[in-house]
Amino acid sequence: MSSSPSTPRKAFRVVIDENMCQGIGYCERTCPSVFTVDKERLMAVVKIPIVDDPTLLEQVELAEQTCPTRAIALIPVDES
Template identity: 35%
Template structure:
């Protein structure tokens, strides 16, 4: 699993950090930073929740190397 961020969409709400604090951090003024860009299976549910609840749908998961394997917003 590889996490993809659309920095143009991120507004720094911090929902991702609340859902998956081991994977995401959001500074007080800024956009999301991925602290673990390729988290293991144990973090998958938390990452999926972060993607699901992101108010701007700025996060997605890319499981493979092609564009067809990207899941955005709807996990």
């Protein structure tokens, strides 16, 4: 897929779908440098909105795929 985050040095905007997120926190536990959970709102919060470091992107991608409600989207910066 052209939008694969594994493409080297490509930048991705990390977005939380607030209609889907339930604040479960798997994202924070998988990639704490990018995600945290607002316990009051029961909602994930993105600490680094644009990620282009390949190692960090791998973790963000794992968080995106591990999220039980699939509330995380990685949007190529040139498309967002």
